Amino acid sequence: MTIVQAEWSDILTVLHESHQIWSPGLRKDQYQEYMWRQMNHPWARRNYKFFVLKHKSQVVCSCKLYTVNLASKGKQYIFGGIGAIYTMSLFRNQGFATKLIADVIEYCYNNEYDGTILFSDIDPEFYNRLGFAELGAADFGVHMPKGDMHSAYCAPNVTYVERHHIPIMISIYNKWQRRQAYGFQRSELYLHYKLGRERFLADYSTLSWPKLEITFALENAIQTGYALTERGGHNLRILELVGPESARRQLWCALVEHAITHRMHKVRGWESVAADLFPGFRMEEVLPQEMTKPCAFAPLTYTQRNWGRPMYMPFDEKLEDWMEHFPCPFLELDHL
Numbered sequence: 106m107t108i109v110q111a112e113w114s115d116i117l118t119v120l121h122e123s124h125q126i127w128s129p130g131l132r133k134d135q136y137q138e139y140m141w142r143q144m145n146h147p148w149a150r151r152n153y154k155f156f157v158l159k160h161k162s163q164v165v166c167s168c169k170l171y172t173v174n175l176a177s178k179g180k181q182y183i184f185g186g187i188g189a190i191y192t193m194s195l196f197r198n199q200g201f202a203t204k205l206i207a208d209v210i211e212y213c214y215n216n217e218y219d220g221t222i223l224f225s226d227i228d229p230e231f232y233n234r235l236g237f238a239e240l241g242a243a244d245f246g247v248h249m250p251k252g253d254m255h256s257a258y259c260a261p262n263v264t265y266v267e268r269h270h271i272p273i274m275i276s277i278y279n280k281w282q283r284r285q286a287y288g289f290q291r292s293e294l295y296l297h298y299k300l301g302r303e304r305f306l307a308d309y310s311t312l313s314w315p316k317l318e319i320t321f322a323l324e325n326a327i328q329t330g331y332a333l334t335e336r337g338g339h340n341l342r343i344l345e346l347v348g349p350e351s352a353r354r355q356l357w358c359a360l361v362e363h364a365i366t367h368r369m370h371k372v373r374g375w376e377s378v379a380a381d382l383f384p385g386f387r388m389e390e391v392l393p394q395e396m397t398k399p400c401a402f403a404p405l406t407y408t409q410r411n412w413g414r415p416m417y418m419p420f421d422e423k424l425e426d427w428m429e430h431f432p433c434p435f436l437e438l439d440h441l
């Protein structure tokens with residue numbers, strides 16, 4: 106018994122069941138279309154495989170394998186991104202997921218990948234046992250102070266992300282990424298794929314999936330940084346905030362102002378976004394005094410996420426030092 110690339114009929118068998126836990130507010134037919142579109146996107150046709158493990162010709166377990174490019178210290182690495190690991194409910198606890206993952210790791214090893222990576226939604230112990238190590242997965246939150254606040258900048262121009270933003274986002278991201286300890290490399294096609302998924306959910310999900318917003322930092326009339334955000338309930342979630350330091354400072358101010366305008370109670374994000382707030386772990390690290398003086402921000406709170414926890418298995422021991430790096434510089438859009 107070994108892994109094989111799935112036929113569409115095998116995938117439908119899996120989706121029929123996995124819809125119950127993973128459909129992000131989509132009807133079954135929409136969920137199938139969501140998957141179909143993803144798999145047929147030009148980026149996915151080159152970089153996405155759907156594997157199944159069959160027992161007596163029945164699909165028992167499945168996963169996706171993405172080929173993703175990571176970069177660190179000026180070098181490029183190809184990683185196998187494993188996602189959507191699913192064992193059909195009738196076949197659980199019989200070692201199928203363990204076997205499938207071991208086979209995928211072997212596939213990657215034999216095909217010149219530099220390692221494998223995944224984002225765990227379950228107790229990481231399951232993947233620890235298979236040899237994966239955890240990278241940072243803390244979520245930060247900061248309550249908005251009550252009272253008047255003034256930004257040092259003009260009112261932020263926040264718009265929904267559109268396809269035409271992709272080239273400038275890639276250009277800003279690539280410059281920023283080179284200064285990070287490690288991270289995903291992005292191409293226009295990759296970002297188009299990622300944003301397409303978000304767009305489908307924003308258009309069809311019954312969960313009022315928030316649309317992604319973009320805010321640019323402008324320096325001498327040039328876009329030098331951008332932030333991606335979404336608003337859900339009273340939370341402003343920052344998914345990414347990239348650019349040189351001057352641009353990032355401008356963006357923090359703009360986002361706080363954006364949060365105030367929309368009466369948000371909290372600004373939240375994954376630890377990579379909070380890197381700017383170290384070492385003090387306070388908003389005062391990035392906001393000008395005239396903005397923070399009249400009303401103090403409470404210190405940041407951190408919680409360990411129990412979903413989307415990045416874990417990796419490098420095949421080259423030189424990459425083992427990533428796990429010591431804090432905060433993890435991955436951004437949420439790269440979640441597989």
Ligand SMILES: CC(C)(COP(=O)(O)OP(=O)(O)OC[C@H]1O[C@@H](n2cnc3c(N)ncnc32)[C@H](O)[C@@H]1OP(=O)(O)O)[C@@H](O)C(=O)NCCC(=O)NCCS
Pocket residue numbers: 166189190191192193196197198199200201202203204224225226227228229230231
């Ligand atoms: C998680 C999952 C893939 C495991 O599949 P499986 O084929 O039953 O796994 P195996 O038989 O190889 O391994 C069983 C072990 O996994 C552990 N396991 C199952 N679900 C787990 C969970 N949610 N968290 C941590 N460990 C879990 C079992 O406790 C068991 O441990 P044991 O050997 O000490 O008894 C399966 O439960 C599943 O499809 N769940 C729903 C989808 C999902 O959550 N996928 C993971 C996304 S990151």
